[in-house]
Amino acid sequence: MELLRLGPAGQERPAVRHEGAVHDLSPVTTEIDGAFLAAGGVERTRAALREGGLPLLDGAEALRTGPPIARPAAVICIGQNYAAHAAESGNAPPEQPIVFFKHPNTVVGPDDPVTIPRGGTTTDWEVELAAVIGRRAQYLGSAEEALGHVAGYTVGNDVSERRLQMDLSGGQWSKGKSCATFCPLGPALIPADEVDPHGLGLRSWVNGEPRQDSTTGDMIFSVAQIVFDLSRYLVLEPGDVILTGTPEGVALSGRFPYLTAGDVMELEIDGLGRQRQRLVAAS
Structure with missing residues (x-):
């Protein structure tokens, strides 16, 4: 499983690549950041994938790849x-x-x-x-x-x-x-x-x-x-x-x-x- 942030700088959207397909992660979170990780975001993402609750992200491969963690404090x-x-x-x-x-x-x-x-x-x-x-x-x-x-x-x-x-x-x-x-x-x-x-x-x-x-x-x-x-x-x-x-x-x-x-x-x-x-x- 790969957690991704895709889109123009400052406008990245959360996504996850799983078994070769890129899924929109916005049903789970608006951002991949410290708060997401601290709240069990990795396991919540896995659960959403198991349940089929994450739609495919159309055009994902054409989007810019941003840093995978937003706004690190340090x-x-x-x-x-x-x-x-x-x-x-x-x-x-x-x-x-x-x-x-x-x-x-x-x-x-x-x-x-x-x-x-x-x-x-x-x-x-x-x-x-x-x-x-x-x-x-x-x-x-x-x-x-x-x-x-x-x-x-x-x-x-x-x-x-x-x-x-x-x-x-x-x-x-x-x-x-x-x-x-x-x-x-x-x-x-x-x-x-x-x-x-x-x-x-x-x-x-x-x-x-x-x-x-x-x-x-x-x-x-x-x-x-x-x-x-x-x-x-x-x-x-x-x-x-x-x-x-x-x-x-x-x-x-x-x-x-x-x-x-x-x-x-x-x-x-x-x-x-x-x-x-x-x-x-x-x-």
């Missing part, structure tokens, strides 16, 4: 969470999760254009497994219970402007992470009970040339460990998005050129779908 990111990526960045594996934030308004659809910021010369790609919170998480007792607070998973691109992140950051990374359009999400939110987050393949390409090719097995901190750790010092709310880190193969490594206007990024994660974005210059 986009929380974990830095250098893959051993090989930490090494290519010239750093030892972190002993504790590195946490930074992207402004929530960076979230766009999986195939929307990505804007290189004014003066940007070091724009970089980062395919990441994104976990979406479905139940409030605060002071969790163990990592084992943490996954029960995850509603689902999707593909994320933690687009970065490295000069802002590294040289002008003042020690914090969010300046280089929060430029407009810097968080493509989607295409779909896949329910957590249909995904094993521990062995997923992640891949990226630029202009058709391979860049990243790894698995979540290279994670230093698992999704469960991340959610548990975050819950100790902030409150995770339904709809919050966690980007769980990127594998090796980014431009920061020095092995590849940074992105320029006209370049095309493509990203995919096993079972979660594929993204495609064209880079454009800021107006």
